[in-house]
Amino acid sequence: xxxxxxxxxxLRSRPANxxxxxxxxxxxxxxxYCDKWPTSHHTRTFLLTRLQALARENPHVEVVVKQRxxxxxxxxxxxxxxxxxxxxxxxxxxxxxxxxxxLLLDASGAKIVPLKxxxxxxxxxxxxxxxxxxxAERPTL
Amino acid sequence: MNHVQRRLVSTAAKLTSVSPSAAVAFPPxxxxxxxxxAFATDDFDADGWAxxxxxxxxxxxxxxxxxxxxxxxxSPEAIRQACTHPSFLTLYRQQCPSKRLPKTNAQLATxxxxxxxxxxxxxxxAKYPYLPxxxxxxTISAHVGPGSLDSVARExxxxxxxxxxxxxxxxxxxxxxxxxAMASIPRSxxxxxxxxxxxxxxxxFVHTYFLSRQVDVRAMLKxxxxxxxxxxxxxxxxxxxxxxxxxxxxxRFSNSPMFVVGIFSGVDQLGEGFGASLRMAEYRAAEDxxxxxxxxxxxxxxxxxxxxxxxxxxxxIYAAGPEGAYVAPQIAPSDILYAxxxxxxx
Numbered sequence: 001x002x003x004x005x006x007x008x009x010x011l012r013s014r015p016a017n018x019x020x021x022x023x024x025x026x027x028x029x030x031x032x033y034c035d036k037w038p039t040s041h042h043t044r045t046f047l048l049t050r051l052q053a054l055a056r057e058n059p060h061v062e063v064v065v066k067q068r069x070x071x072x073x074x075x076x077x078x079x080x081x082x083x084x085x086x087x088x089x090x091x092x093x094x095x096x097x098x099x100x101x102x103l104l105l106d107a108s109g110a111k112i113v114p115l116k117x118x119x120x121x122x123x124x125x126x127x128x129x130x131x132x133x134x135x136a137e138r139p140t141l
Numbered sequence: 142m143n144h145v146q147r148r149l150v151s152t153a154a155k156l157t158s159v160s161p162s163a164a165v166a167f168p169p170x171x172x173x174x175x176x177x178x179a180f181a182t183d184d185f186d187a188d189g190w191a192x193x194x195x196x197x198x199x200x201x202x203x204x205x206x207x208x209x210x211x212x213x214x215x216s217p218e219a220i221r222q223a224c225t226h227p228s229f230l231t232l233y234r235q236q237c238p239s240k241r242l243p244k245t246n247a248q249l250a251t252x253x254x255x256x257x258x259x260x261x262x263x264x265x266x267a268k269y270p271y272l273p274x275x276x277x278x279x280t281i282s283a284h285v286g287p288g289s290l291d292s293v294a295r296e297x298x299x300x301x302x303x304x305x306x307x308x309x310x311x312x313x314x315x316x317x318x319x320x321x322a323m324a325s326i327p328r329s330x331x332x333x334x335x336x337x338x339x340x341x342x343x344x345x346f347v348h349t350y351f352l353s354r355q356v357d358v359r360a361m362l363k364x365x366x367x368x369x370x371x372x373x374x375x376x377x378x379x380x381x382x383x384x385x386x387x388x389x390x391x392x393r394f395s396n397s398p399m400f401v402v403g404i405f406s407g408v409d410q411l412g413e414g415f416g417a418s419l420r421m422a423e424y425r426a427a428e429d430x431x432x433x434x435x436x437x438x439x440x441x442x443x444x445x446x447x448x449x450x451x452x453x454x455x456x457x458i459y460a461a462g463p464e465g466a467y468v469a470p471q472i473a474p475s476d477i478l479y480a481x482x483x484x485x486x487x
Contacts, residue, residue: 004363006279012288013354015296020353024207027298028200060207062199064160080298123355134389134401134415 014123024060025108028078029101032068043073043089046097054098058105075101079109160197186236193236196221196302208297208350210330213337222246223329226305226322243304246329253328256335257285260347263446269358270473271437276361283356285347290324293350299326327351340451340458341465362435367427371404371411374434377474381407383430385423388413402426445470 017023031047034040047065055063068074073089075097085107087100159165172185201217201224214220222244230242261281265272272280283289294300305322308314327350335343364370368383375383389401402422403413412433414425445467452462 004365006361006363008282008286009288011279011283011286012292013283013351013356015292016354017296020349021209023296023298027203027207027301059211060203062197062203064199080296080300082300134391134399 023080024105025079025081026061026077026105027080028062028064029104030064030066030076030078031073032066032071032076033073034069034071035067036069037072039090040073042092042094042097046094050094050098054101061105075104077104077107077109079107081109083109083111085109159191159194160200162197162199163195165194189232189236192304192306193233196224196304200302204298204302208330210334210346213334219333219337220302223249223333224299224302224304224326226303226317226325228306228308228317228322229304231308232306246325249329249332250325251328251332252335253330253332256331256340256343257328257347257351260344260448261285261352263448264348264352267444267446267470268439269436270439270470271435272358273362273435276358276435279361280356280358283361284354285351287320287324289351289354290327291320293354294323294326297327297350299323302326335457337455339453339455340448341453344446344448359432359436362432364428364431367424367431371427371430374431375406375411380409383411383427385426387419387422404430439470 031043031051033043033047035044051063051065055061075087075089077085077087079085085104087104089097089100092100159167161167169185169190171190172187198217201220202211205211205214205217205220223246225243225245227245227247230245233240233242258281261284262277265277265280265284269277269280294303300323303322303326305317305319307319308317310316331343331347334346371383375381383404383406385402385404387400388403390399392398393400398417399415400417400419400422401413401415402419402425404411404423404426412426412428412430414422414427414429416422416425447467447469449465449467451458452460452464454460454462
């Protein structure tokens with residue numbers, strides 16, 4: 001009589017990013033700006049003054065600068081989960097652009113979902129154990 | 142924005158994109174050239190052309206920095222080789238028949254596969270000395286098998302760097318799937334670290350990225366007749382025969398009874414199990430007793446690995462150098478066949 005079997009294709013491990021080493025989730029930043037329009041002025045300033053320092057501080061990110069004429073400036077972040085986040089830089093000053101870029105660098109690329117559905121998500125059991133009436137002490141008077 | 146545009150936007154990250162910094166002639170001349178007498182240039186394979194274009198060097202360098210190996214590689218060509226699967230040559234010969242073939246990761250992947258198997262085996266065997274052999278092998282596959290390697294490679298961000306070509310199953314060759322091609326990348330990286338640094342360095346890489354991930358070993362222990370297996374184990378250790386005793390019960394003859402049964406060998410309790418019937422509770426108690434033996438872990442401070450004896454000198458393992466310390470632990474009794482009549486299906 002055949003017993004339970006382990007399927008070879010099902011054998012895989014679950015991720016534990018950060019337990020031993022941390023893999024940053026962002027892999028590429030693409031800046032798209034217009035050469036002429038005044039809405040891209042702050043973006044152009046940022047690209048000329050602050051971009052190289054940013055790229056040097058984050059060597060794990062591929063930084064790409066693309067000219068996209070007659071359009072508003074954007075920054076696009078590509079992540080390892082094959083998603084991308086786009087942030088328009090239209091009415092932002094240089095410091096605000098820096099903050100938005102830092103937001104992209106810190107993000108994981110996961111879809112932003114409301115936290116109303118599940119209270120706790122964990123792969124490990126409860127640390128304090130689950131109470132069992134059959135294992136608790138009987139009450140005494 | 143309608144649904145088609147939203148779908149295209151969401152998959153921008155998934156499209157094969159050709160980097161302008163790769164100094165490639167665009168639009169490709171073959172796309173514009175028209176053969177004499179041809180009606181249209183419809184024999185140009187745009188997808189094949191795009192897949193054959195080289196990966197930008199900045200992406201390879203960023204990848205090396207992301208996995209913490211930037212100091213090891215003096216040029217990104219080593220990473221380019223590690224990310225080129227041998228199946229890519231088929232496509233390359235079709236698209237660029239006159240160019241020199243790129244280096245592939247076939248040899249590196251083979252060395253890396255052996256190394257990863259070595260590190261995973263010694264680690265899991267040292268960590269779970271009583272684990273049955275088949276479950277040990279399944280745990281090794283879970284840690285460094287193709288499924289996990291594919292996941293880790295994608296989490297590292299190697300998917301856009303991979304160069305491969307899908308091939309269907311023929312009578313002599315197995316199919317090449319995306320997961321197989323992706324799995325070759327971590328193997329090649331392990332082999333590169335072994336070549337550029339040393340075996341202990343490669344071991345450190347495998348421990349960090351693969352052996353630190355979560356694997357549910359308990360779920361891989363499957364029993365066919367745990368009571369019989371427990372009887373055989375107790376006889377092997379020369380203890381009194383197991384006897385099950387009812388410890389707690391509630392709700393007998395109701396629609397939701399609950400029984401807690403313990404299995405004892407003399408006065409020592411070996412395991413405890415619950416169930417909605419006496420038989421189920423006894424079954425779980427036997428399983429629990431077996432799990433307690435099989436899943437015994439060595440404390441991390443006592444964990445010793447035989448590969449510590451290899452010296453940390455650059456080069457291969459045959460180079461001389463100071464050896465690390467290793468004290469062989471006591472060998473655990475060999476596992477009993479815990480399925481009936483020796484035919485273990487696990």
